[in-house]
Amino acid sequence: MRKILIIGIGAGDPDYMTVQAINALNRADVFFIPDKGDEKAGLRNQRLAICERYIKAKAPRFVTFRTPERAKDFTDYKANVADWHAAIEQSYKRMFAEELGEDQCGAFLVWGDPALYDSTLRIVENLLASGAIAFDYEIIPGISSIQALAAKHKISLNRIGESVLVTTGRKLAEKFPSDADSVVVLLDGDQTFASINDEDMEIYWGANIGAPEELLASGKLADVKDEIKALRVRLKRENGWVMDAYLLRKAKDG
Numbered sequence: 229m230r231k232i233l234i235i236g237i238g239a240g241d242p243d244y245m246t247v248q249a250i251n252a253l254n255r256a257d258v259f260f261i262p263d264k265g266d267e268k269a270g271l272r273n274q275r276l277a278i279c280e281r282y283i284k285a286k287a288p289r290f291v292t293f294r295t296p297e298r299a300k301d302f303t304d305y306k307a308n309v310a311d312w313h314a315a316i317e318q319s320y321k322r323m324f325a326e327e328l329g330e331d332q333c334g335a336f337l338v339w340g341d342p343a344l345y346d347s348t349l350r351i352v353e354n355l356l357a358s359g360a361i362a363f364d365y366e367i368i369p370g371i372s373s374i375q376a377l378a379a380k381h382k383i384s385l386n387r388i389g390e391s392v393l394v395t396t397g398r399k400l401a402e403k404f405p406s407d408a409d410s411v412v413v414l415l416d417g418d419q420t421f422a423s424i425n426d427e428d429m430e431i432y433w434g435a436n437i438g439a440p441e442e443l444l445a446s447g448k449l450a451d452v453k454d455e456i457k458a459l460r461v462r463l464k465r466e467n468g469w470v471m472d473a474y475l476l477r478k479a480k481d482g
């Protein structure tokens with residue numbers, strides 16, 4: 229039976245690879261590497277560098293696939309994403325059938341942890357459920373950008389007995405979640421934090437965490453938001469891509 233490994237490779241630093249992830253790399257015959265265009269070439273190169281560094285068992289094959297584009301015009305966000313995932317599912321089906329022998333093992337290298345804002349698992353599950361092709365799959369957890377952010381700032385994500393909410397820039401723009409003590413935000417290309425006006429709010433921000441060009445900033449949101457916006461622009465200009473994450477919470481007793 230074909231086997232698919234969904235391997236979390238950590239978010240940014242090749243040293244974030246776990247022993248389990250390294251062992252999984254060495255089991256794979258074929259790696260499916262997404263090509264998302266020039267801007268994401270840095271991420272593709274990082275995946276290949278990880279393979280080069282850690283694979284000792286055998287010489288695997290790399291199959292690069294062009295990720296279908298998500299439609300830009302839509303009214304229903306969830307339907308738009310579902311259509312996009314259905315298109316990706318078709319390319320997975322083709323690759324598994326054409327690039328993987330019946331008894332071979334294929335692998336996806338997922339940035340950070342596969343359970344966090346990543347669709348690989350969902351698409352693989354849907355393909356299996358469709359019955360179009362038989363295979364088995366395993367998930368290997370990775371160090372997520374959230375864990376990396378907390379470690380770099382030397383903070384706990386939660387305060388004692390309090391909750392943490394993980395959300396996206398898009399959701400944050402709709403409404404600040406009032407029932408969570410700490411709010412972690414990913415996928416915010418619009419710097420939504422900058423539109424929050426709350427004198428008590430603090431931010432712990434990190435961009436391209438774990439990479440040589442990593443940037444960190446923290447402090448009262450009102451004091452550092454402009455600096456963070458400028459750092460983000462600079463990083464994107466100098467590096468070609470930027471991924472940032474941040475934690476927001478009110479200062480204690482504030």
Ligand SMILES: C[S@@+](CC[C@H](N)C(=O)[O-])C[C@H]1O[C@@H](n2cnc3c(N)ncnc32)[C@H](O)[C@@H]1O
Pocket residue numbers: 239240338339340341342343344345346371372373374413414415416434435436437438439471472473
């Ligand atoms: C599609 S999500 C994938 C999350 C990933 N699965 C994880 O475990 O971190 C991409 C978002 O993760 C965050 N992210 C990923 N890597 C990061 C890094 N090295 N530094 C800062 N944020 C990162 C950013 O918010 C980015 O927009």
